[in-house]
Amino acid sequence: xxxxxxxxxxxxxxxxxxxxxxxxxxxxxxxxxxxxxxxxxxxxxxxxxxxxxxxxxxxxxxxxxxxxxxxxxxxxxxxxxxxxxxxxxxxxxxxxxxxxxxxxxxxxxxxxxxxxxxxxxxxxxxxxxxxxxxxxxxxxxxxxxxxxxxxxxxxxxxxxxxxxxxxxxxxxxxxxxxxxxxxxxxxxxxxxxxxxxxxxxxxxxxxxxxxxxxxxxxxxxxxxxxxxxxxxxxxxxxxxxxxxxxxxxxxxxxxxxxxxxxxxxxxxxxxxxxxxxxxxxxxxxxxxxxxxxxxxxxxxxxxxxxxxxxxxxxxxxxxxxxxxxxxxxxxxxxxxxx
Amino acid sequence: xxxxxxxxxxxxxxxxxxxxxxxxxxxxxxxxxxxxxxxxxxxxxxxxxxxxxxxxxxxxxxxxxxxxxxxxxxxxxxxxxxxxxxxxxxxxxxxxxxxxxxxxxxxxxxxxxxxxxxxxxxxxxxxxxxxxxxxxxxxxxxxxxxxxxxxxxxxxxxxxxxxxxxxxxxxxxxxxxxxxxxxxxxxxxxxxxxxxxxxxxxxxxxxxxxxxxxxxxxxxxxxxxxxxxxxxxxxxxxxxxxxxxxxxxxxxxxxxxxxxxxxxxxxxxxx
Numbered sequence: 001x002x003x004x005x006x007x008x009x010x011x012x013x014x015x016x017x018x019x020x021x022x023x024x025x026x027x028x029x030x031x032x033x034x035x036x037x038x039x040x041x042x043x044x045x046x047x048x049x050x051x052x053x054x055x056x057x058x059x060x061x062x063x064x065x066x067x068x069x070x071x072x073x074x075x076x077x078x079x080x081x082x083x084x085x086x087x088x089x090x091x092x093x094x095x096x097x098x099x100x101x102x103x104x105x106x107x108x109x110x111x112x113x114x115x116x117x118x119x120x121x122x123x124x125x126x127x128x129x130x131x132x133x134x135x136x137x138x139x140x141x142x143x144x145x146x147x148x149x150x151x152x153x154x155x156x157x158x159x160x161x162x163x164x165x166x167x168x169x170x171x172x173x174x175x176x177x178x179x180x181x182x183x184x185x186x187x188x189x190x191x192x193x194x195x196x197x198x199x200x201x202x203x204x205x206x207x208x209x210x211x212x213x214x215x216x217x218x219x220x221x222x223x224x225x226x227x228x229x230x231x232x233x234x235x236x237x238x239x240x241x242x243x244x245x246x247x248x249x250x251x252x253x254x255x256x257x258x259x260x261x262x263x264x265x266x267x268x269x270x271x272x273x274x275x276x277x278x279x280x281x282x283x284x285x286x287x288x289x290x291x292x293x294x295x296x297x298x299x300x301x302x303x304x305x306x307x308x309x310x311x312x313x314x315x316x317x318x319x320x321x322x323x324x325x326x327x328x329x330x331x332x333x334x335x336x337x338x
Numbered sequence: 339x340x341x342x343x344x345x346x347x348x349x350x351x352x353x354x355x356x357x358x359x360x361x362x363x364x365x366x367x368x369x370x371x372x373x374x375x376x377x378x379x380x381x382x383x384x385x386x387x388x389x390x391x392x393x394x395x396x397x398x399x400x401x402x403x404x405x406x407x408x409x410x411x412x413x414x415x416x417x418x419x420x421x422x423x424x425x426x427x428x429x430x431x432x433x434x435x436x437x438x439x440x441x442x443x444x445x446x447x448x449x450x451x452x453x454x455x456x457x458x459x460x461x462x463x464x465x466x467x468x469x470x471x472x473x474x475x476x477x478x479x480x481x482x483x484x485x486x487x488x489x490x491x492x493x494x495x496x497x498x499x500x501x502x503x504x505x506x507x508x509x510x511x512x513x514x515x516x517x518x519x520x521x522x523x524x525x526x527x528x529x530x531x532x533x534x535x536x537x538x539x540x541x542x543x544x545x546x547x548x549x550x551x552x553x554x555x556x557x558x559x560x561x562x563x564x565x566x567x568x569x570x571x572x573x574x575x576x577x578x579x580x581x582x583x584x585x586x587x588x589x590x591x592x593x594x595x596x597x598x599x600x601x602x603x604x605x606x607x608x609x
Binding site (some may be wrong): 061065067069229232244269274276286 | 404415416417418419425454455458469470471475489512514527528529530531532533534583584585586587588
């Protein structure tokens with residue numbers, strides 16, 4: 001209930017109320033935004049490196065070469081193809097044994113069939129080389145499949161350079177652009193950096209790169225001009241032997257398993273020679289590609305990393321660094337003095 | 339592949355003549371090429387089948403030189419299926435078209451091989467046994483091995499001699515294709531980044547249109563050479579062609595065509 005002294009009759013003037021003095025409220029002016037220069041300069045530098053390094057290092061060509069090699073080897077890494085190759089070697093081995101047998105049983109002197117003489121002299125080495133080649137290819141298959149499963153391998157340089165371009169843009173905006181553009185630029189840089197860092201996780205690059213290192217190591221003895229030349233020499237010997245088997249040697253009596261082995265070699269020769277020629281061809285055509293891929297391995301070693309397997313970590317590291325610099329470059333207000 | 343700049347320049351200077359002749363495929367049988375000063379011979383170069391007379395080869399034939407060998411002394415690959423020169427040469431027989439047509443392609447058929455790897459290209463020559471499998475030749479707009487676009491066979495009579503651009507000449511054997519032309523196509527099979535081919539084409543077009551740049555050479559090296567008797571039409575053409583890439587990288591084909599030239603009113607439709 002109100003007190004009687006505060007009751008005002010209708011028509012009475014309002015009483016004066018004495019309020020205590022209150023000092024004016026003073027709000028402090030907002031602290032100026034600070035643009036951290038060092039992270040922005042870091043973004044510029046990292047961005048420039050991300051643009052320049054892949055171009056100067058030839059990463060575009062090297063990854064494309066790697067992709068081409070993986071694609072061209074695909075038919076030779078199939079189970080049925082490897083089985084065919086093994087069958088070809090078995091045909092050659094059985095043929096060589098059969099020829100030896102006929103020579104022995106028929107007492108054929110050396111010099112009558114020079115092509116077959118040469119084959120007999122070299123067949124052990126030729127078959128060992130062919131088996132070795134097939135062994136290398138077969139041993140490489142699991143790693144090859146993991147490499148082949150890497151998604152967008154040949155686009156890695158575009159991702160790196162793209163991240164670099166965005167970083168340079170972000171650095172420029174943060175250093176000299178309008179204040180209102182700073183945050184969108186940072187968001188853009190962080191997104192690009194996250195994409196770069198995330199790529200190895202989503203593309204299978206982690207497992208694929210390690211497998212790629214092993215694949216390079218496994219194929220290194222095969223992917224050389226010397227190896228190709230040796231296989232060509234073997235091919236010349238095989239051609240000479242088959243030519244004589246299919247012509248002048250037909251008149252020589254053969255029985256039993258010898259006849260079977262030689263007939264199988266003559267009949268199988270088109271397939272054997274086609275398979276061998278194809279494999280030698282793909283090896284020869286990809287020596288340059290192999291070397292280019294090997295260069296990527298060397299590239300990581302040049303920057304002090306252990307090789308191809310560390311390539312994904314390199315991307316993750318670069319992405320994390322770039323994102324960190326972008327976040328550190330967010331303009332912030334100066335702290336007020338206490 | 340790295341190509342000597344001097345060679346490229348020389349080719350760039352020399353090729354327009356032959357290319358220019360290739361552009362005149364709808365002209366009469368023998369036209370004068372302003373670029374070469376020679377007469378472009380358009381028609382059928384009917385092949386005379388290869389034969390041996392003692393150790394002498396006549397007609398059309400082929401040898402395959404092993405790496406590091408000499409074109410004149412070998413060592414050559416020995417084709418046990420050939421009776422010529424102890425198998426060191428393989429004799430050629432004319433195909434369904436009778437031989438080589440200039441001014442148009444005689445392309446590889448589809449399929450190119452049967453189940454045994456034997457070549458089915460039978461227009462220029464009859465497929466012939468080579469190491470137990472039949473080989474043959476064709477001429478293709480896009481070379482089968484190098485994937486480079488090349489002009490059709492172009493043969494020019496200049497100063498009484500034949501000069502030919504046979505860069506589209508390709509041999510096929512056992513599911514393999516080898517360019518065996520002269521001059522040689524510059525390979526287009528090197529690895530390319532995504533978009534690189536399109537970017538190159540755009541750049542080539544722009545640099546040609548606006549900077550007046552000379553188009554990149556698509557062929558390199560010397561062409562085939564030969565002779566012709568204008569009275570009888572008897573001709574010879576010979577060339578060597580180094581195989582670059584593939585299973586026979588480093589080997590060299592030695593070709594000798596011989597026969598009778600029959601002029602046509604116009605260039606043949608491409609087969």
